[in-house]
Amino acid sequence: MKVLLTGGTGFIATHVLHELLEHGHKVVTTVRSDEKGRILLDLFKGKPVSYSIVGDIALEGAFDEAVKSDPPFDAVIHTASPFHYNVKDNKKDLLDPAVMGTTGILKAIKSSAPSVKRVVITSSFAAMANPQNPPKVYNEEIWNQMTMDEALTTTNAQAVYRASKTFAEKAAWEFVKTEKPTFSLTVLNPPMVYGPIRHHVASLAELNTSNKLILDLMLGKPRDGPAPSPIYIDVRDLALAHVLAIENPEAAGQRFFVTAGMGTEKDMGDIIRKAFPDVAKNLRDDLADSLPPYAIDNSKSIKVLGMKYRSLEETIVDTVKSLRELGA
Numbered sequence: 001m002k003v004l005l006t007g008g009t010g011f012i013a014t015h016v017l018h019e020l021l022e023h024g025h026k027v028v029t030t031v032r033s034d035e036k037g038r039i040l041l042d043l044f045k046g047k048p049v050s051y052s053i054v055g056d057i058a059l060e061g062a063f064d065e066a067v068k069s070d071p072p073f074d075a076v077i078h079t080a081s082p083f084h085y086n087v088k089d090n091k092k093d094l095l096d097p098a099v100m101g102t103t104g105i106l107k108a109i110k111s112s113a114p115s116v117k118r119v120v121i122t123s124s125f126a127a128m129a130n131p132q133n134p135p136k137v138y139n140e141e142i143w144n145q146m147t148m149d150e151a152l153t154t155t156n157a158q159a160v161y162r163a164s165k166t167f168a169e170k171a172a173w174e175f176v177k178t179e180k181p182t183f184s185l186t187v188l189n190p191p192m193v194y195g196p197i198r199h200h201v202a203s204l205a206e207l208n209t210s211n212k213l214i215l216d217l218m219l220g221k222p223r224d225g226p227a228p229s230p231i232y233i234d235v236r237d238l239a240l241a242h243v244l245a246i247e248n249p250e251a252a253g254q255r256f257f258v259t260a261g262m263g264t265e266k267d268m269g270d271i272i273r274k275a276f277p278d279v280a281k282n283l284r285d286d287l288a289d290s291l292p293p294y295a296i297d298n299s300k301s302i303k304v305l306g307m308k309y310r311s312l313e314e315t316i317v318d319t320v321k322s323l324r325e326l327g328a
């Protein structure tokens with residue numbers, strides 16, 4: 001297939017790009033600048049990859065040119081969306097790029113890329129999470145209940161991020177319902193994503209938000225908020241899920257809670273202590289050890305997509321190895 005992948009410079013997207021190539025697909029990926037595009041192509045030298053520039057996904061018509069290609073695209077994977085907590089303006093910094101980026105690409109495909117049959121969007125567990133009032137079991141039926149008013153006014157940056165993913169995903173399903181495009185949509189809802197780093201990271205200060213939690217754990221940095229969600233997936237498994245989602249017709253029209261399971265901060269600390277004795281001395285002695293009062297159900301992803309998930313140990317060991325290669 002010929003695939004358009006948005007946000008190819010990201011932590012997750014670079015793994016998706018690698019997995020697409022492993023499966024024999026041809027890829028065009030969007031990046032924000034020529035410089036970022038050249039660095040990315042360098043990582044995939046000799047492979048059937050090229051890039052197009054989309055400077056800001058929040059702008060009207062941002063994807064109008066990127067969706068056009070010769071030969072045309074068969075599938076689109078939309079991963080680009082801001083994941084950070086440096087929020088000054090809830091709408092501009094997180095909500096607009098998430099929601100407008102999602103509706104923008106769907107509109108552009110519908111009007112200018114009729115060859116596209118499959119669209120996969122990287123949503124998040126954030127679009128399911130109800131931290132104050134969790135269900136007994138998280139599965140694909142569950143939605144984050146936040147309202148747009150709350151999203152616009154809250155001063156909790158993590159809540160704004162969760163809202164950005166929720167409203168973006170809702171907008172995608174609404175688009176499919178009202179616009180009845182000729183492509184089918186699949187949405188993936190991963191929780192915290194950890195794993196080795198394939199993308200270009202200029203310095204550890206610019207590390208992606210989820211792997212930064214592991215870096216802080218390794219360095220013994222005190223937390224400035226609650227313990228991170230213990231629900232996780234390895235980035236390599238998530239990348240494969242994206243590719244299976246475009247390849248498997250049964251995935252069409254479905255939402256998938258893609259997760260390996262749970263591991264507390266203490267579980268991760270214990271894995272690091274055992275595998276990296278020299279890092280053990282840095283670990284904080286107040287690592288959170290309690291599991292949340294709900295269960296999680298990943299059975300649909302196993303049954304329909306055929307997912308097999310890496311263990312927490314493999315994920316954390318390979319993340320730490322990778323961070324050390326980057327100088328941690």
Ligand code: NDP
Nearest residue numbers: 007010011012056057079080081082097124192193208210
């Ligand atoms: P990264 O920050 O590594 O990647 C985000 C990507 O989106 C980058 O390519 C970035 O470009 C691009 N991007 C962000 N905002 C804009 C914008 N306004 N215009 C153009 N491009 C933009 O994050 P991840 O790889 O971790 O996240 C990728 C996706 O996965 C996101 O949709 C995120 O919500 C989702 N996700 C991530 C999880 C995690 O734990 N990591 C968990 C669940 C979901 P640039 O690099 O140039 O800034």
